[in-house]
Amino acid sequence: MxxxxxxxxxxxxxxxxxxxxxxxxxxxxxxxxxxxxxxxxxxxxxxxxxxxxxxxxxxxxxxxxxxxxxxxxxxxxxxxxxxxxxxxxxxxxxxxxxxxxxxxxxxxxPRRLPAAIGGDLKNVFVVRDLADADAMAPHFVPDARVLIIGGGYIGLEAAAVAAKLGLRVTLVEMADRILQRVAAPQTSDYFRDLHSRHGVEIREGVGLDRLLGEGTVSGARLTDGREIGIDFAIVGVGxxxxxxxxxxxxxxxxxxxxxxxxxxxxxxxxxxxxxxxxxxxxxxxxxxxxxxxxxxxxxxxxxxxMGAEAEYVATPWFWSDQYDVKLQIAGLNTGYDTVVTRRGEGQTASFWYYRDGVLLAVDAMNDPRAYMIGKRLIEAGKTADPALVSDPGADLKPLMKA
Structure with a gap:
């Protein structure tokens, strides 16, 4: 064969x-x-x-x-x-x-920082493979100062680990808000609040001007002119x-x-x-x-x-773990025009994305039921009544029979 x-x-x-x-x-x-x-x-x-x-x-x-x-x-x-x-x-x-x-x-x-702005200094890491994780792990010690460049999911996950281990964490995001490329403002707000409650300093609309140091990174100058001292940096810019x-x-x-x-x-x-x-x-x-x-x-x-000649039909879904929150994402939100919020107890919430009344995607935080129902609806080409979704007391299960 x-x-x-x-x-x-x-x-x-x-x-x-x-x-x-x-x-x-x-x-x-x-x-x-x-x-x-x-x-x-x-x-x-x-x-x-x-x-x-x-x-x-x-x-x-x-x-x-x-x-x-x-x-x-x-x-x-x-x-x-x-x-x-x-x-x-x-x-x-x-x-x-x-x-x-x-x-x-x-x-x-992973995209890396150019050498012209300090990307070639020691103790500047990306998170992509086992060698990367092994190289940065010894730096995750209490009170160490880490700068995380990029407010996407990789950067936020690294920030969560660092904060849980007692590091002093600063995260900068050049865009107006974290997760701007991949999520609605509601999801950004949720995770900004989550990280702030764990002591992470998030600076949005602020980028990196350059890293500072002689051979080894020791600080950073931000685009707003502020300079901060750091022990290492993690680059999560896509x-x-x-x-x-x-x-x-x-x-x-x-x-x-x-x-x-x-x-x-x-x-x-x-x-x-x-x-x-x-x-x-x-x-x-x-x-x-x-x-x-x-x-x-x-x-x-x-x-x-092997000769199946079967077209590949993708059913997009993703996840991210940060602190005690599990985010599950069903579908792709590209082109959404409406976001419906469903609140539960504590940190439970979900955000449902629509375009012209059609369900596109769901971001579910600590809400596996909302995620699973949303995923099945999207895969079946069905939608969900926004009024029902937004009512925290309403049972979503009947949507599957619609």
């Missing part, structure tokens, strides 16, 4: 190779990862792992022995340097491997799809590696899945940065390599 090579040993790549074997694929499978460890979970890196609540081994998606037992060649600490689509080969330095089908699950790369290999191979890109509805790239023998893949969705294209999408898309590509 030929040779399948998967580049990228993250959630999408690991899901793809496991599904291939589970589906009866009898050919050769090689999974190539740049890190020196087997595939692992990334979300706990900025939460449980950084808190010391999860060991390295518990991060692993499967025991390392799984790959040998399944006849999967796992190549760790290895980097693909080139792809030759015409010869159907990949190169790792002087080593050349041939494939019948190639899967690009190269993920994404990620970019890892498309360099694909571009060098001449594959089509469009905010990611461009695929059709089946996961094929512009080359019929090359596929893409996960954070790096841009695929058809509704009337346009989308690229999803989430674990559920990586798993589902990786498995969908495996099925199509």
């Amino acid at each position: 030929g040779q399948v090579i998967v580049i990228g040993a993250g959630q999408a790549g690991a899901s793809c190779v496991a599904r291939l074997r589970n589906s009866g694929f009898e050919g050769g499978i090689t999974l190539i990862g740049a890190e020196p460890v087997p595939p692992y979970q990334r979300p706990p890196l900025s939460k449980a792992y950084l808190m010391g609540e999860m060991t390295r081994e518990r991060l692993f998606l499967r025991p390392e022995s799984f790959y040998a037992e399944q006849g999967i060649t796992l190549r760790t600490d290895a980097r693909v340097t080139a792809i030759d689509p015409s010869a159907q080969t990949v190169s790792m330095g002087d080593e050349v491997l041939r494939y019948d089908d190639l899967v690009l699950a190269t993920g994404s790369e 990620i970019s799809p890892a498309t360099a290999l694909a571009e060098a191979a001449g594959l089509g890109t469009d905010n990611g590696i461009r695929t059709d509805a089946f996961g094929r790239t512009s080359d019929p023998h090359i596929w893409a899945a996960g954070d790096c893949a841009s695929f058809p969705w509704r009337d346009g294209r989308i690229r999803l940065e989430s674990v559920p999408n990586a798993i589902d898309q990786g498995e969908a590509v495996a099925a199509n390599i």
Whole structure:
């Protein structure tokens, strides 16, 4: 049945190779990862792992022995340097491997600060992989001063861990409010209040002018002219799809590696899945940065390599853990014109996004029922009466029968 090579040993790549074997694929499978460890979970890196609540081994998606037992060649600490689509080969330095089908699950790369503003100073970190978490963990000690640059979910999760461990935390967000790119003002207000109650100083509409220090970061000058002393900094200003290999191979890109509805790239023998893949969705294209999408898309590509010819239909959902609050997001709020608030007891709340009266998405904080009902409605193409949603005493369950 030929040779399948998967580049990228993250959630999408690991899901793809496991599904291939589970589906009866009898050919050769090689999974190539740049890190020196087997595939692992990334979300706990900025939460449980950084808190010391999860060991390295518990991060692993499967025991390392799984790959040998399944006849999967796992190549760790290895980097693909080139792809030759015409010869159907990949190169790792002087080593050349041939494939019948190639899967690009190269993920994404964190945006870093330029050296001109201090991005090359020591003790300036990003949160993307295990090495990043291991490098910053020793700095998470009580009373240490940390500056977090960026008020998205990664920055807020890092701020929550730091505050829980007793650090002095300052978070700056250049936009008018935290989470401005991904959430409504109501969700921003909720998390701003949550972090403020835990002692985090959040400065919105304020960016970083430059980091200060001789060799090692010791301070920061903000765009409002203020200077602060810090012991380390965490940069959480977004990620970019890892498309360099694909571009060098001449594959089509469009905010990611461009695929059709089946996961094929512009080359019929090359596929893409996960954070790096841009695929058809509704009337346009989308690229999803989430674990559920990586798993589902990786498995969908495996099925199509096996001949399923089944279009991948994404059902977007996400989550974030901060302090004792679990945020669950169903759907995508792009283009919303109305937000309906549903309040519960304590920190329980949900925000429901509509466009022209149609339900698009739900942000649910400590409210798994609202999340699940909203998710099922969105997936079924149904909506929810805003008056019913906003009534905290109303039972939402009958909405499922509408």
